[in-house]
Amino acid sequence: MSQERWGQLLDHKRLYGSRHAFEDAATGRTQFDADFGRLTFSSAFRRLQDKTQVFPLAKSDYTRTRLTHTLEVANVGRGLGKAFGKHLRERGELPDHLSPEDLGTVVSVACLAHDIGNPPFGHSGEAAIQEWAVRHVGELKPHMTEAEFQDIARFEGNAQSFRIMARLWDRERAGGGRLTFTSYGALLKYPQGSGHTVDRSDCARKKFNYTQADAALAETVRAELGLTQYEPGRFARHPLVYLMEAADDISYRVVDLEDAHDARLVSKERLCQLLEPLLPANLRARGVAELHRMDVSALRAQAIGELTRAVMVVVRGHLDELREGTYKQALIDGVADTEPQIYAAFEALGAEAKAKVYVDERVLQVEYAGFKVIGGLLDELMGALPPGLGEGGKLSRSGEKLFKLFPKKYLSVRPELHGTFHDLKPEEAVLKLTPYERVLAITDYVSGMTDSYALELHQILTGVRVP
Structure with a gap:
């Protein structure tokens, strides 16, 4: 029975994809190897090279960035996964088609993805988005549900990681990167939405791991892996x-x-x-x-x-x-x-x-600057996608110009919206999105920026520097 249960938990079927043989007969490449390859070749992964770990915008090549940290975590995770798989095999619980190395690979995939949703300037970037939402509560909250507002007011890098992997990676199709269900399961560190109660005595309930927009994707992962549901939208961790x-x-x-x-x-x-x-x-x-x-x-x-x-x-x-x-x-x-x-x-x-370390003047100075940069970018970009714009409404002249500069791919918050914005007037395009989706488009854009790009764009949009 245990081997059968592990077979379900280590499912190699893909999110919104078909089931293929676990291992390619000609090359020996497994579905978990394919997940690893997809992730390492992704643009979201590459951007980690210019995102802060501890020391923002460090001039020393020795100092770790978010990318080098992620690679080190993946290496430790691979070792833990192999040891875990070896233990399962010794107990006779490892499914016959899997090896300890396969578990090492899939844990390393989750490790590579674990920080991919972190905004610029480290964890202070998360706090900057949260602070911005609270500051603009009067402009945001009347136009969305309480749970939707909490997605922004409690902005969470872990939830953004799942959003990138399961939706934003490839906006033209459902399922984003379409990794295996096991890789997604291993990524859901806090398997609940922002509307659920935080409980710091339970490691799975300290934060949340998906937005309201991505709740159906999280439920698909839960159901496929057979993870216990405690209440709608909250379920057990994957091992x-x-x-x-x-x-x-x-x-x-x-x-x-x-x-x-x-x-x-x-x-x-x-x-x-x-x-x-x-x-x-x-x-x-x-x-x-x-x-x-x-x-x-x-x-x-x-x-x-x-x-x-x-x-x-x-x-x-x-x-x-x-x-x-x-x-x-x-x-x-x-x-x-x-x-x-x-x-x-x-x-x-x-x-x-x-x-x-965390109180060093160099760290605090750049973290504070990060608050100003991220908050300033969100302030400016809200003029292009105002949550309160309704039928018959008009963008300001500056908002219209900024909308034309806004990368249109970020407007495709749902697959069916892909490619529909190019021939529309700015107001028509904005109205294609709900107020909640407009804010998600902005936070998707800003949280995906590198430290250097965020700093440069903020200087341009605020007139400090002309390109």
């Missing part, structure tokens, strides 16, 4: 989500301090002190003075390896709960019960980053 989440937690917690060391915010001695409890016993025995002679990258690699091992201990102890999505903690938090000394050291890394 591979836990691995993607762990890969992200481990990676950013360790490497943010590595970047901080390069930025001279954390000394080598202090970094060695922090990483020492996370190292294998043979390295811990050397002491901090000896560790100081080792390269930082070697220490980082060893720490990530130990955290990965500790997470797999939690996995083996809670496999049934993970399979059904009922485990309430992130896997890294489960380490607090199995190896409390490692968890305490992991938490110490986060405390150090909060005290020394």
Whole structure:
């Protein structure tokens, strides 16, 4: 029965696509390999190279961008997925047509996609969109439902990632990138909409993972994978989500301090002190003075390896709960019960980053500028797609000019709208969209920008710089 259940959870059928053989007989390429290829060749993935991880618009080539962070997370996720698949095989639960490497691939796909919806300037970009929505509540809320308004007022990069992957990637057809259902399932970290209650004691309910516009797509994924529905629009996590989440937690917690060391915010001695409890016993025995002679990258690699091992201990102890999505903690938090000394050291890394890194003047200055840039762009673009424009209404003269500059592909918020805007007057085109869809078109555009492009466009639209 368990093998049959895993067969459903690891379904290689595609969203709005037909079912093909899992593995190509001539090349050995699997459907999960195809997902990996589709994602790495996508423009949304490429744009991560100019999006902030911690240090915005960093001049050093050493400092991680959102792209390098994502690649590192995918590498850790691949290792976790392979170890997970090996454990299933040892228990006789891995479907016969799958290998541990296949699970490594599909977890790495989810890792590659996990930050693809993040706006410019890191998590402050999310906060900037949220703040903008609250500031314009009087212009937005009367024209949409409460749940639709919450999609904007609680703008969530995770939900935007799912939106890109399942809708915006290819606007001409339903299903967007049409990845396998398993890849989508492994991406839905918070499987509920913005209208559902947040519960921070449950790892699956801390945020939301799809907008009202994409609720039907999320339900299609849920039904195909057989994920338990708790109430309409809220359902259980897919088991591979836990691995993607762990890969992200481990990676950013360790490497943010590595970047901080390069930025001279954390000394080598202090970094060695922090990483020492996370190292294998043979390295811990050397002491901090000896560790100081080792390269930082070697220490980082060893720490990530130990955290990965500790997470797999939690996995083996809670496999049934993970399979059904009922485990309430992130896997890294489960380490607090199995190896409390490692968890305490992991938490110490986060405390150090909060005290020394995230409050650095360079970070705060550019994050504040990001608020101004993103908020300013949204202010300007709302003139081109005003939510309150009704039948017989007219755009302002500046709004009409801006509408002509607005990339028309972003107006295709539904497949049936693709290619319908070119011969329409601006007001006619705007009225093709509901007020909610107009705001989604704007946030789709702005959240997809790179840091540099957002900064440049803001300067042009506000008259600071003429192209």
